[in-house]
Amino acid sequence: MTTTIPTIVLVGHGMVGQRFLESLADRGVTGRARVVVLCEEPRPAYDRVRLSSYFSGTTPEQLSVVEPGFMERHGVELRLGDPAVRIDRGGRTVTARSGAVVPYDTLVLATGSYPFVPPVPGKDTTGCFVYRTVEDLLAIEEYAAGATCGAVVGGGLLGLEAAGALKGLGLTTHVVEFAPRLMPVQVDEGGGAALRRTVEDMGVVVHTGVGTREITAGPDGSVAAMRLSDGSSLDTDLVVFSAGVRPRDELARDCGLPVGERGGVVVDERCRTADPHVYAIGECAQAADGRVYGLVAPGYGMALAAAGAIAAATDAERARGPVFTGADTSTRLKLLGVDVASFGDAHGAAPGSLDVLYSDSRAGVYKKLVVGADGTLLGGVLVGDADAYGTLRPLTGTVPAVPPEQLLLPAGADAPAAAGPSALPDGAVVCSCHNVTKGAVRAAVAEHACTDVPSVKKCTRAGTGCGSCVRTLTALVDDELAAGGTVVDKGLCGCFAHTRAELHEIVRVGRITSFTRLLDEHGRQEARGGEGCEVCRPTVASLLASLAPAVGASGYVLDGEQAALQDTNDHFLANLQRNGSYSVVPRVPGGEITPEKLIVIGEVARDFGLYTKITGGQRIDLFGARVEQLPKIWARLVDAGFESGHAYGKSLRTVKSCVGSTWCRYGVQDSVRMAIDLELRYRGLRSPHKLKSAVSGCARECAEARGKDFGVIATSNGWNLYVGGNGGADPRHADLLAQDLDDTELVRLIDRFLMFYIRTADRLERTSAWLERIPGGLEHVRDVVVEDSLGLCAELEGLMEQHVAGYRDEWAATLDDPERLSRFVSFVNAPGTPDPTVRFVPERDQVKPDLEILAGPALPVRTLQEASA
Amino acid sequence: MTTTTTGRTTPTTGRVEVRASGAWTRVCGLADLVPGRGVAVLLPDGRQAALFLDRHGAVHAIGNRDPFSGAYVLSRGLLGSRDGRPFVASPVLKQRFDLVTGVCLDDGSVTVPVHPARVV
């Protein structure tokens, strides 16, 4: 035993390298060893699989796969931009480009692959690119700004992704593939044909069966055209090579470690090379089965095997540890919007296998299953509609309970639902990214008490990779909950079996304007004719209020039956405090306020003896008003031009702002004006939970917009819109929905986003939880509100227009109506008498509730969560 | 701007009475009540009651003090019913109280006083 702590050096911080570090940390190794990471790229590991999503607005930071604080927490030394250049196996050191020499006890190579560029003349001309790293994409994006036409060399998986990116950048796009069909490795001839039709329909020009002979430059020395093997020529400004990848094994070669015939550091089942101190994992390794894998899931398998071996204290422990002996190369992708999947023996290579085909060329759908003579499902190809992938892939190797042709029929066309996740065996791998079986998912529900998909994701990691398994996962979790006797009653409460979203539709479509009608016609049998309960009454009140203009109901929340549905806060248009008094929060749009208005607030507070405090929402809260004082206080505030701040409502709270370009030397837009505009537009909007927003004048983000339900950050070209942020108990940073919007586009997207949320969210579900819950997550929301995939946008915008047009200040309206005012009394039979139990004592020059007067038998207090649930 | 807060004296279809300290006290007109919403009543002995009208026209009164917070606010809770029995949920931390028995539905060891109430 040595007395110094051992050093583990990782070369390469890609997806697999990071997974390796996580596994080391999980096994406690980071606590007892020094871990040094040499990283060639200028940024920590990121999600290369989702690299292309950069072009749909995902920032490089959002692509990160490193949990914030991970390196610090585990004491890992990460050296960015400093690649390893030499290994000295004898002296056990690694030399980095910076000249640093790092000694190691264990060395792990995770250097990935490099894109193969065929040796065609002109391949290094300005305007030629590869497609592998964030830096590659940034360079392509910049160059494309001055280009009109682009060509991709290679029609495989990555080539089509690159083509999608060029198309998205507005270029006329060509794909040149040497093989006779697109994606020759994954799909067969029929699938290739279907794929080609769909890709061509999207405006990409496809050339198959031709090679690239030469890249020719124009007079300025940059790419001008491509000469093809059939003698033709293609004019293009930009070329992306995507002709496959090769393992980056040069460090290993140079230090004499064996590499495979076609590259890749040779390793055993525990990913150890010929040198017991050196391991290799991921795309740079040739696995024990002699294959080099170009997918992330097998790489994760290798990371776990290597970490297990390194963590083992003894040979015996090592022998029991995880191994990597091979993986299946099933893939599902969405290429240029086309769903493509292949799994198992997709080409029917096994002797005696039969093909079962379904093809609908008009719809661009092609599906093939390969079935053994005994009916065993061996593999398949799905193009255009790959929904069945989630169930078919895990069924591979079994004889499905349903005849294969039925498995292929599109949903609705007589297809039996029998092939759902319940048909899968326990050993079936549901999530191939993290190698999670159906059994493990079931155990998460049954033994670890996970009661929803997010908690199962956390517990098993399933669904946190490429995401293609989330649908199957969801179905499985629901099945399992139901089987475990948890009646998955999605109903709102004991009175309604419907969810909030369903009630929203019932109210809207049925133009229902009263709670009792809704309860008596749509409530649970046993609840009809009753009073409802404390859960459904305010929920329905909120629905009626937000749909009021659309269904022809009164939007004023104190009117008629509506008055009896509201929480006390909504009823008195103020917030109840612990001693039965109320707080008053006037709206201060964007946090901007004149000295005159500040003086009025000060005078009102002084005259009524109210406790004043600056809130966390950039406004001022006045505490300690008795109900009968509320109208008098508001009469003064309304006269001075204030209106309700809706601090009491499940509605828009504040739109915080930073000072922005008017004053701040960094500001690039007028964030205060935008914050005021947004606050005035959405004030009073009733929603499933409160809504918060903020606008920052530049990327320094002083308004904390990314902690808000919808946050806006200025760019030099306009505004970036972020959604789904949250502070509070479970903070979440908002995700980028769209970039560089002008004022009109920004407002239009927020209109749609908010109305879509109001329509589909559950009761008391903030946008953050909603975004995490809904199938498809952010992508789905983007499809609906940006791309209008459901054709809903006009309607959503219309609903918001009606809200804006129908807005009235609730406090002004209340003051104008003696009948409404009559409710603001402490006692119905003694309207002139103030409640003697609401009393105050001094505290720091102001007042605080006198709790002594309320004291009685002490009772346990329920937690906040129970109370607000 | 008017800030009148006097109780309404519009014609009623009935008077509401609450019994406390052995006597019925007239507290308001039926028309002063909104079905599903409570009001606070100051009883002659200085105690406070929370009075509710349900959607079927029945009136119920219980003590106004929420025993969990000490605040006199049960009249501002939301009315509901379970298995046909009316309850009120405290506006402070949401515990529910049966309006007929005064028993807390979330903690059977806690009760609030019940006052007989009627419409005459």
Ligand code: SRM
């Ligand atoms: C007054 C204020 C604290 C202060 O003195 O600064 C406050 C006070 C209350 N907050 Fe808050 N929150 C206040 C800013 C915030 C902020 C900061 C912000 O908005 O920038 C947050 C975190 C941001 C967020 O919401 O994402 C915040 C997160 C919460 C939460 C947790 C929400 C969550 O999603 O986890 C609750 C509980 C709830 O809503 O269920 C809550 C609930 C409450 C309630 C309503 C609790 C209650 O039911 O009595 C408090 C009553 C306010 C009153 O009586 O007037 N308050 N609260 C702030 C009022 C801001 C305003 O001007 O309107």
Ligand SMILES: Cc1cc2nc3c(=O)[nH]c(=O)nc-3n(C[C@H](O)[C@H](O)[C@H](O)COP(=O)(O)OP(=O)(O)OC[C@H]3O[C@@H](n4cnc5c(N)ncnc54)[C@H](O)[C@@H]3O)c2cc1C
């Ligand atoms: C556009 C695109 C789409 C993809 N889509 C999918 C998909 O849908 N499904 C799927 O399974 N896979 C997909 N892949 C492949 C997947 O990204 C890789 O399998 C995975 O990233 C491999 O991880 P790795 O850690 O082995 O290599 P990498 O992620 O490439 O990481 C290797 C790292 O090592 C660094 N490095 C190299 N040499 C040195 C050195 N000498 N010193 C220091 N650092 C060094 C490199 O710079 C790199 O950062 C896709 C890849 C791309 C490019």
Ligand code: SF4
């Ligand atoms: S976010 Fe930018 S513009 Fe706004 S105050 Fe901060 S630094 Fe200035």
Ligand code: FES
């Ligand atoms: S299969 Fe990729 S996340 Fe589950």
